[in-house]
Amino acid sequence: MKITDARVFVGGPKKNYVTLKIMTDQGVYGLGDATLNNRETLPAAYLRDYLIPALIGMDPRNSEDIWQFLYRGAYFRGGPIAMAAYGAIDMALWDIKGKLANMPLYQLFGGKSREGAMVYAHATGADLPDLMDSISHYVEQGYKAVRVQCGIPGMPSASYAVPEEKGEGKHYITDFSGVRPKVETWDTGPYMRYMPGALAEIRARFGPELHILHDVHHRLTPREAAEFAKAVEPVGLYWLEDPTPAEDQEALKLIRQHSTTPIAIGEVFNSAWQCNKLIEQELIDYIRVAVTYAGGITPVKRIVDLAGMHHVKTGFHGAPSHSPLCMAAQAHINAWAPNFGIQEYLVLGTPECDALFPSEHRMENGMVYVSDAPGLGVDFDEAEAKKYSFSPGSHPVVRLTDGTLWNY
Numbered sequence: 001m002k003i004t005d006a007r008v009f010v011g012g013p014k015k016n017y018v019t020l021k022i023m024t025d026q027g028v029y030g031l032g033d034a035t036l037n038n039r040e041t042l043p044a045a046y047l048r049d050y051l052i053p054a055l056i057g058m059d060p061r062n063s064e065d066i067w068q069f070l071y072r073g074a075y076f077r078g079g080p081i082a083m084a085a086y087g088a089i090d091m092a093l094w095d096i097k098g099k100l101a102n103m104p105l106y107q108l109f110g111g112k113s114r115e116g117a118m119v120y121a122h123a124t125g126a127d128l129p130d131l132m133d134s135i136s137h138y139v140e141q142g143y144k145a146v147r148v149q150c151g152i153p154g155m156p157s158a159s160y161a162v163p164e165e166k167g168e169g170k171h172y173i174t175d176f177s178g179v180r181p182k183v184e185t186w187d188t189g190p191y192m193r194y195m196p197g198a199l200a201e202i203r204a205r206f207g208p209e210l211h212i213l214h215d216v217h218h219r220l221t222p223r224e225a226a227e228f229a230k231a232v233e234p235v236g237l238y239w240l241e242d243p244t245p246a247e248d249q250e251a252l253k254l255i256r257q258h259s260t261t262p263i264a265i266g267e268v269f270n271s272a273w274q275c276n277k278l279i280e281q282e283l284i285d286y287i288r289v290a291v292t293y294a295g296g297i298t299p300v301k302r303i304v305d306l307a308g309m310h311h312v313k314t315g316f317h318g319a320p321s322h323s324p325l326c327m328a329a330q331a332h333i334n335a336w337a338p339n340f341g342i343q344e345y346l347v348l349g350t351p352e353c354d355a356l357f358p359s360e361h362r363m364e365n366g367m368v369y370v371s372d373a374p375g376l377g378v379d380f381d382e383a384e385a386k387k388y389s390f391s392p393g394s395h396p397v398v399r400l401t402d403g404t405l406w407n408y
């Protein structure tokens with residue numbers, strides 16, 4: 001069996017999904033997601049110019065050897081652009097494998113450990129009452145877990161993932177007006193003084209059963225993060241996400257020494273080598289990698305297995321930048337993984353998105369139920385894809401009140 005051709009598509013409804021389609025001499029094809037948010041043309045070019053020509057003629061069933069060829073075979077290893085491209089290839093090869101076996105991927109991993117996988121929604125508010133309304137909206141829809149972010153009194157502009165105006169239904173972080181980022185202002189003092197009390201009010205309002213998650217988005221120093229994690233202990237958070245910038249892994253030790261608040265990290269990691277020490281030293285409780293960014297199903301399954309040996313559960317990234325293909329790959333791992341924790345989930349199911357990526361995966365009452373179709377269980381409608389093209393976008397950058405650039 002041979003790979004005969006592969007094509008890359010960039011575009012989607014209000015998104016720049018990077019979709020890879022690998023064709024074979026037996027008519028079976030595989031699909032993968034290489035979407036690297038706000039840098040989408042780069043993994044697409046890497047695939048087209050360097051990787052696809054090398055894949056032609058290879059046996060697509062040898063997904064492990066092909067992954068090693070891509071990663072170990074490269075002199076300059078890793079990085080988000082390369083790993084997203086490898087992630088798409090690996091996903092597509094697993095899709096082919098599942099279709100050849102006539103089995104959904106979770107069966108190839110070891111079958112189902114659960115019927116439905118719990119997800120969490122994003123509740124946001126310009127202020128606390130606005131956030132309470134947003135949480136209620138998701139609780140009424142049956143969600144058991146909600147990530148909560150709200151505007152901070154005294155903060156000069158909207159902070160991370162918070163709508164600028166009250167009552168705004170949705171907040172898209174990517175600004176499609178171009179590649180020049182907007183500027184947000186961050187002020188740690190008001191945040192540290194306000195947010196622990198706001199989280200306590202949310203707990204009091206919604207009771208002990210709701211899983212409350214909060215994302216710090218790398219904004220605190222290790223000492224501040226330790227103080228914050230300690231201050232919110234009575235709230236009983238499901239997790240505190242990205243308290244400090246991910247590259248300083250020693251920071252997690254300080255937080256651990258001072259607090260029992262569960263810590264989740266890893267959405268910007270693109271290698272198992274960025275996960276292994278945090279997992280082995282048991283400095284985190286949830287590992288947040290995404291199948292696309294971390295290089296595909298093959299390396300992420302290894303991360304999940306290592307995590308399982310150290311009481312670390314999964315909490316895969318599920319930002320709107322991940323296409324339904326990445327979310328499907330994660331849904332299959334979530335159905336199987338004995339150490340599954342939770343899945344981030346933003347409503348992707350617009351009619352336009354469903355038309356581009358038809359599938360039987362479904363979300364109900366805050367749980368995702370995986371499709372039983374062979375492979376990833378998601379198709380790609382190339383006629384629909386012709387409606388879309390690349391549209392440049394950007395994330396904001398963050399500056400402190402005196403203008404100093406800070407962590408986004």
Ligand SMILES: [Mg+2]
Nearest residue numbers: 215241242267
């Ligand atoms: Mg996050």
